[in-house]
Amino acid sequence: MTFTQKLTFADYLALEDSRQEEKLELINGELIALPPEAWLNNDIAMFVFLQLVAIGVPFQRVKVNSCELQTPVLEVGDAANRYPDLVVVEPVHRAHPSQRMTITLEMPPPLWVMEVVSPGKTNRDRDYIRKRAQYAAVGIPEYVIVDPEEQAVLVLRLEQGEYIEAGRYTGERPLQSPTFPALNLTAAQVLSAGQDG
Template identity: 35%
Template sequence: MHRSVAPFDGSRTVSVAHDRDGFGPYTAEDLHAREDEGRGLELEDGWLIELSPSAPHNLAYRRIHEFVEAAVAEAGAAVYADRGGDWEIGTPAGIRRPDVFAVPSEVVRAAMAARSPAPLPGHEVLLVVEVVSPGSGSERTDRVRKIEDYAAAGIPQYWITDLLPRPRVQVFVLDGRTGTYRLDLTAEAGEVLEVKVDADRPFTVRFDPQQLAGF
């Protein structure tokens, strides 16, 4: 969920992190040079985008991460799954911090060995998940801009998760011929989402979207 709406390209609005008196464009170097090292921010086409997730949003993505991590462990895959947090994903638009992502373990080991703030390469990522905050500035970004950006980065799967009016997960799969996503399946509360993710050892994530809401 984004705050502080400011004009972007004339066709939509985004919230811009206040830095350098609001003047851009910004680079990855600008992002990492901040005192907070860019935590809680994304870089999109030269703008620093401030993220301010809600409690229901946080609960949902944490549970999705648990399901993905459990599936990886069950399969014995050499895959690292995590919540966005301090990890960055490089895309054509700049830098993204998806709510949940999965990437081969070797990619993370290489990044940690380099001790560099450089983002993980988007084309190495296996899966990204975003939880939509309805009515926020980020909703259009999740549904439109990121579906283009993640596809352009070559990420095989993108899941869009809605909590309202009832929990639902849409799974988009990258079409190798067109380089765009196609909607592969949708699971709503009361149904079982079952998705296979390709890796060194493919793993299958299963859960009822209803589990993403409430206690």
């Protein structure tokens, strides 16, 4: 769905709820409908969701494919909003549980985000370059990229406004999350979560 009227982010937030049933990205003032989530991406996100809850993160703070983040437009073509595959929010974000699940730039950043890379150069560039820059600008302390094609998990830690690599994990090497050190997972476990059970 594309609209001809150029919208600001405030205009977008003011849209009626009927238009918010689908995921929309605001790009260059236009609303662009996102395709449905891939089974693989959703399965991996749900698996990590369960692992985070198992180590004591309240399930209400872990959102799979549903929490929207306002992001700064750093380059032409950047979306002004993103829907991470998995996001861990702070209690302040849930201060009003009935409000829309959108974290704006005026709010503190979420604690942690994870993206599962979909096939194709455009998707790779979006997750590795554009979202990386936008999430760093928002101030999200940890960004995890799960890459099924490369069979790797990249953990990025925010330092002085930029992400540095905290670790790149493959196979049976245990992941080390600066934010969740109790998260006892290997890259193989995360990557195999999307396989048929």
